[in-house]
Structures are given as C-alpha cells and as structure tokens.
Amino acid sequence: MRLRNIKGSKEMVANSEFVIQEPKQYKGKWHSLFGNQNPIHIEIGMGKGKFIMEQAIRNPNINYIGIEKYSSVLLRALQKREECELENLYFIRYDAEYINDIFDVEEIERIYLNFSDPWPKERHAKRRLTSKEFLNRYHHFLKKDGLVVFKTDNRELFDFSVEEVKEAGWKMKDITYDLHKSEYFDGNIMTEYEEKFVAEGKPIHRFTIYRN
Ligand code: SAM
16 A cells, blocks of 8 residues: 655654654664563554554553554554554554564564555565565564464465465464454454455455464
8 A cells, every 4th residue: 555645744754752763773672662571563564553553452461563664654543543542552664674674583472464565476576575585584583482464355465475384484373265254253353454355345364374
C-alpha cells in the first residue's frame, strides 16, 4: 500500500513521540524503551496500524513495535495512536530489508506479517517478506521459541511462502486456507486489508512458523 504523498507526513512522523526516530540506537536495548522485560512482538508492514493497535490494547503485558516503510501510511496509524493511552506500542518508519540493523539476537518473541506486498514478478521474489532471505533475517533476532505468523488472501504468495519456509529450515503449524471458517479463527484481529478482502468473499490463508 502506498498512499499518495501526504503533505507534511514526513515532518509529522519525524516529530511524533510515538515514532522511534533512531531505531539503530535501540539495537539490543529495546526493553529499556518500554521500561520492563515483557515480551516484544513486532508487525512488519503494518500499514494503517489497526491490527497492532488492537493487539496492544488487548495485551497490556506485551510490548509492540509496528514497522512501516512509508510516512504517508504510518501517519494514518499515528492519528489513531494519538487517541489511545497506551504504554506498550511504538512505531518505526523503516525498510525491513535492513531489519538486522535494529534488532539483536533473541530480542523479539513474535513477528506478524499481514497481507504483505506480493511482489508478483519473479525477479522481485527476494523482496517478499516471507522469502528465504527475509526468513534468515528473522532467524537472527527471533527468540528460540519465537513465532512468525503470516496471513494473506494471495494464494500464489502463500504457496511460495510455504515452499520458502521448508527450504529455509523452519517448521510450520496451524496452517489454514480459510482462517475465518477454521478452528483457528477465535481471537483473530482483522487488519484493514483483511476487512476489505473478507467483504469481497475471499478466503484468508494463515500459517505460523518456528525454528526449533
Ligand atoms: N498489514 C496491513 C494490512 O493488512 O492492512 C497493510 C498491508 S499492505 C498490502 C503492505 C504494507 O507493508 C504497506 O503499507 C507497505 O508500505 C508495507 N511494506 C512493504 N514492504 C515493506 C518493507 N520492506 N518494510 C516495511 N514495510 C513494508
């Protein structure tokens, strides 16, 4: 998702108390930002932030970091964030390709990937957030018993991801090709994209993966 450039969005993101401006400085020290030792969950490509904000509200004992590449999109999340009194949620405007520069070994307990951009051209496969290249990056900073949870409406991207997971040596559980009609639906939080696709009658695919 790339919203049209919104005038002033860069400045608003740069001045927000909820956006970590120099995330590299927190590498290995993210718990100090939250002032506790609670687990840290991240969402990569969070878009307008509905999912991660609802997670943060439901789970005050978990710390959340939402990562989004574009200021124009992150701004939408910020507008919602400002209406909530939450101490467990921060945002980063950042390209996840360089995610190993901001998180250290075993720092993160869970990664959410929701409706990630499909990058349909084969030559762009490495940009998909579930490619082997990205899975190897996640392996570096995910805790040993940590999880990556991925959902999408895109069957091609899902099938590609299942193959990449095997090749990269991860294990899979709780796979479903129709989340909303499955035993795993309980507790599901819908993202902005999910609401749109579900309204169109599309099934949602989801898997959870881990290393050990
Ligand atoms: N997760 C949201 C949802 O489900 O409603 C948004 C889905 S949207 C299709 C994908 C989002 O991921 C976009 O906002 C895009 O800017 C962001 N994104 C794509 N590649 C990224 C990257 N390498 N690093 C950070 N964000 C990225």
